[in-house]
Amino acid sequence: MGKDEKQTGRKRHHHLRVPVFPEEKEEIERQARQAGLSVARYLREVGQGYEIKGITDYERVRELAQINGDLGRLGGLLKLWLTDDVRTAKFGEATISALLGRIEATQDDMGRVMKAIVRPRAER
Template structure:
């Protein structure tokens, strides 16, 4: 579908009226909100064949960054132990198993946040 060039200056003067059912109105409004657009802009862009991408929840992105940092620190600790670094000489098997368990739990947490990012709330 071809995209039309948007006028550089000026105000839009023509309006389209589209009757919808209440359920359709709610769905369109929710999709526009999910895309971070007004309903008018959403409908205008969909009507012109633009592919609408969602807006990623920045709180979830920050949470993923935090989890990624946790995984990096845990991985670094494990690496020190595996290289027989003197700073980890006091680590016993129980400590290493706890680190491995924490890495697994953190990976699970990351997976949950990733699912929340990629699956719209209505589909969960």
């Protein structure tokens, strides 16, 4: 019994047959795996117009975590400067401007990674 059947208490009795070429079969199976779904559930959801939410690439998540750490460290430096900490007494305007520029560049990096993870929605 599948997850949907357990939730609704209903069992599916009707089957659809769809003839496909071998390369189409491989592509459908690849996309289903990428979404973390069985082929049947993937096709059922796509066929009903549902947006498929895939499994996020772990490498991209790791990259985002590193970028987030960079932002935290840069923010910590800025906080020290704003609190007039003696360790930042030598920071001048040029240093702070460079720090703010680096924070902005790091945010851009994060946006780039996020765009690579998120796929555009299918036209409905």
